[in-house]
Amino acid sequence: MQAFTTLTGIVAPLDRANVDTDQIIPKQFLKSIARTGFGQNLFDEWRYLDEGQPGEDCSNRPKNPAFILNQSPYDQAQILLTRRNFGCGSSREHAPWALLEFGFRCVIAPSFADIFYNNCFKNGILPIILSEAQIESLFQQVLACKGEKFSVDLDKQILTMGVGDQLSFSVDSFYKERLLKGLDDIGVTLEQADAIRFYENKRKQERPWLFQ
Amino acid sequence: MTSGQTLYDKLWNEHLVVQRGDGSALIYIDRHLLHEVTSPQAFSGLKLAGRKPWRIDANLATPDHNVPTQDRDKPIVDEISRIQVQTLDENCAEWGITEFKMNDIRQGIVHVIGPEQGATLPGMTIVCGDSHTATHGAFAALAQGIGTSEVEHVLATQCLSQQKMKNYLVKVKGHLQPGVYSKDLILAIIGKIGTAGGNGYAMEFAGEAISDLSMEARMTLCNMAIEAGARVGLIAVDDKTIEYVKGRPFAPQGEQWIAAEKYWRTLVSDAHAVFDCVVEINASELIPQVSWGTSPEMVVAINARLPDPSDCAEKAESWQRAYDYMGLKPGMSMNDVTPDRVFIGSCTNSRIEDLRIAASVIKGRKKSPQVKQVLVVPGSGLVKQQAEAEGLDKIFIAADFEWREPGCSMCLAMNADRLQDKEHCASTSNRNFEGRQGYGGRTHLVSPAMAAAAAIAGKFVDVREFI
Numbered sequence: 001m002q003a004f005t006t007l008t009g010i011v012a013p014l015d016r017a018n019v020d021t022d023q024i025i026p027k028q029f030l031k032s033i034a035r036t037g038f039g040q041n042l043f044d045e046w047r048y049l050d051e052g053q054p055g056e057d058c059s060n061r062p063k064n065p066a067f068i069l070n071q072s073p074y075d076q077a078q079i080l081l082t083r084r085n086f087g088c089g090s091s092r093e094h095a096p097w098a099l100l101e102f103g104f105r106c107v108i109a110p111s112f113a114d115i116f117y118n119n120c121f122k123n124g125i126l127p128i129i130l131s132e133a134q135i136e137s138l139f140q141q142v143l144a145c146k147g148e149k150f151s152v153d154l155d156k157q158i159l160t161m162g163v164g165d166q167l168s169f170s171v172d173s174f175y176k177e178r179l180l181k182g183l184d185d186i187g188v189t190l191e192q193a194d195a196i197r198f199y200e201n202k203r204k205q206e207r208p209w210l211f212q
Numbered sequence: 213m214t215s216g217q218t219l220y221d222k223l224w225n226e227h228l229v230v231q232r233g234d235g236s237a238l239i240y241i242d243r244h245l246l247h248e249v250t251s252p253q254a255f256s257g258l259k260l261a262g263r264k265p266w267r268i269d270a271n272l273a274t275p276d277h278n279v280p281t282q283d284r285d286k287p288i289v290d291e292i293s294r295i296q297v298q299t300l301d302e303n304c305a306e307w308g309i310t311e312f313k314m315n316d317i318r319q320g321i322v323h324v325i326g327p328e329q330g331a332t333l334p335g336m337t338i339v340c341g342d343s344h345t346a347t348h349g350a351f352a353a354l355a356q357g358i359g360t361s362e363v364e365h366v367l368a369t370q371c372l373s374q375q376k377m378k379n380y381l382v383k384v385k386g387h388l389q390p391g392v393y394s395k396d397l398i399l400a401i402i403g404k405i406g407t408a409g410g411n412g413y414a415m416e417f418a419g420e421a422i423s424d425l426s427m428e429a430r431m432t433l434c435n436m437a438i439e440a441g442a443r444v445g446l447i448a449v450d451d452k453t454i455e456y457v458k459g460r461p462f463a464p465q466g467e468q469w470i471a472a473e474k475y476w477r478t479l480v481s482d483a484h485a486v487f488d489c490v491v492e493i494n495a496s497e498l499i500p501q502v503s504w505g506t507s508p509e510m511v512v513a514i515n516a517r518l519p520d521p522s523d524c525a526e527k528a529e530s531w532q533r534a535y536d537y538m539g540l541k542p543g544m545s546m547n548d549v550t551p552d553r554v555f556i557g558s559c560t561n562s563r564i565e566d567l568r569i570a571a572s573v574i575k576g577r578k579k580s581p582q583v584k585q586v587l588v589v590p591g592s593g594l595v596k597q598q599a600e601a602e603g604l605d606k607i608f609i610a611a612d613f614e615w616r617e618p619g620c621s622m623c624l625a626m627n628a629d630r631l632q633d634k635e636h637c638a639s640t641s642n643r644n645f646e647g648r649q650g651y652g653g654r655t656h657l658v659s660p661a662m663a664a665a666a667a668i669a670g671k672f673v674d675v676r677e678f679i
Contacts, residue, residue: 085441209469
C-alpha cells in the first residue's frame, strides 16, 4: 500500500450528505475482476449524462457540466470535502479504488460510514473527520476561493488551509501508523502467526463443532 | 466475571486472539462466505504475494450477484459477468474451497444459504465481502461486511484486525399487529435513527416483539442494521434459534450438538449489561412502511403524507434532491404512486416465509395491468424447491408474476433484471439509492406483503386493508 505522509492538493467541495458507495461507483463496474480501471467511472451517474457501461471508453461520453469534478480546476483535485455519512451502503472497496485512481488521497467529512472508512486506510487514502461547524466553515472558504489548496500532515495531524489557518484532527494510532508507513496489513498480522495458531488449537478443543 | 456483558462483548472476548497496545485487536474468524464480486481481487492479491489461504474449511462460496434468473441451462450471456462467475469457480477449485455453483440446488444468495445450510451457527464470527453480512447476527453470530482487502486478509490469516465497536440496544416493546412485519420494523427504526445512527456500533435488537419473531423475520431485521449505519446486527439465542439450526447439513450432531447448545444458550446480553446507546420502539403502534426517497431513512407510514422539506431545515436539501430524483412531491400520498415493476427477493426478503406471505396476499388475484412486471426471485435453490413443493410458484404464475431462479437479481441489477429510467418499483430489497435497481430507477422499499399488495392494486396500499 502507498504510504501517506503529507499532501498538498486542490480541494473539491461535494456538497451532499449520505453519499453512498453506489453513487461513488455504480454496480455495473463491479463486474471487473481487476483492482484498477475504476477512476473514469467515479461518480459515474453524476459525472456523465448517459448510462455508463463497463469497459467503455469514457472520453467521448457527454459530461454533466454542473458536476463539480467536471469543472476546472476540480478535475485535478486530490482532496474531497463533503458532508456527513460519506460512503454509506455497500462494502464495495471499488469505491476507494475509484477515488484513488481519480486522484483523491484525502476525504474530509463530519462522519463516514464504518466499512468505507476502514477501506480507505487499506488503500492509502486518509479520511479526516471534523465537526459539522468546521466542515461548514471549510465549505464556505473553498467555495469563496476556487482552486483553494489544503495541506495535510498526517504525522502532526494538522490540516493547513490556503490562507495559513490550521486545524488539528484526530486519527487512531492503529490507522495512523499503518498509513504513515504504508504497511502491508497481512504481513503485520502474520508476524503473530504463532498466536493465531495457539488460539486456533485452543478453539478446536473448546468448540470442536466449528472444525468438522 | 461474565456479569454485565453485552452479547457483543461476549462474542468479541470469545474471539480475541491478540489485544494490541494501540487499541486494535486480532479477532479470529470462524466462517468466511465468498461470492464472485468482491473476491477475485483478494485471490489475485494472495497469489501475487505468494500466500495461501490459512484454513480452507472455514470458507464457503457461491455466485449470487451476477447470475441470471432465467435460462440457467445456458452460459451467462453477459461476458463480463460470465468471467467473474468463472473466476470464482476457478479460485475455489484451485484452493479446494466448497462452492455451490450456479446450477447447484444449494446455490443462492450468500446470506440465505449460510443459515439454510447451518454454515451460520450461533457464537461464530462470520465475515463476507458484502455489507449485508449483518444478516447472520440473527443467530447471535458476530457477523460483518468487509472490503476486498479484508477478504484477502481473512483468507491469509483467518483473522480480522480491528477495534472494538460500541454497544447499541434497540429495545422493541409490544407486539407487531397483523399485516406488519419485521421489514416494517427495521424501516421504522432506520427512519427514526437515520442511516448514520448506528455508525461505530454493534446493534442488538431485543424486547418482546423480537422474541415474537421467527428466525427468518429476525434475519430481515439484522440484514438492514447496516442501513442504520451499524456494521453488526445482533439478536440473542433462544429456543427458536436452537430449533432453526438443528439438523441442518453443517450443524453439529450428537455429543457435539449437546455441547454446542449448552454454549449457545449463554449467548445473551446479561441483565445488567451496559449499552452506550439505547433506543426504544413500540411495535404495537407500527403501521406498514414504505420508502419514498433515495435513502433508507426516507420512509413514511403508508397512511401518512410525504414530508415537507421546509419542516426539516437540516435535511431540506437532501429531501428536495430526493423528491426531484423520485418524481414525487411533498404532501403526496404513496397511494397515488403506481409501481411500474415489483421485485420480491434479495437477501432481505427472499426466504420461504417471505414467499408464503406474498403468496397469501395474492392468492386468487391477478397483477394489475398498470404494473409491467412482477419478479419473484427465491433466495436459494432450496427455497425455490420448497416453494414449489407448497405450490407457491403456481399462485405467483396464476397472478401473472414471473417465477425465477435464485440470486440477488434486481436488488442491485448486476444481472439482466433491472428498472428502466424513471420507473418506480415496489421492492422487498434493502437500498433505495439512486440508480441502485437500474439507471434512473426509483425504488420504494416495502415488506413482501406490501409489495404483493401493490402488484395487485396497481398502487401502494395498506396491506392490512387489502387482506
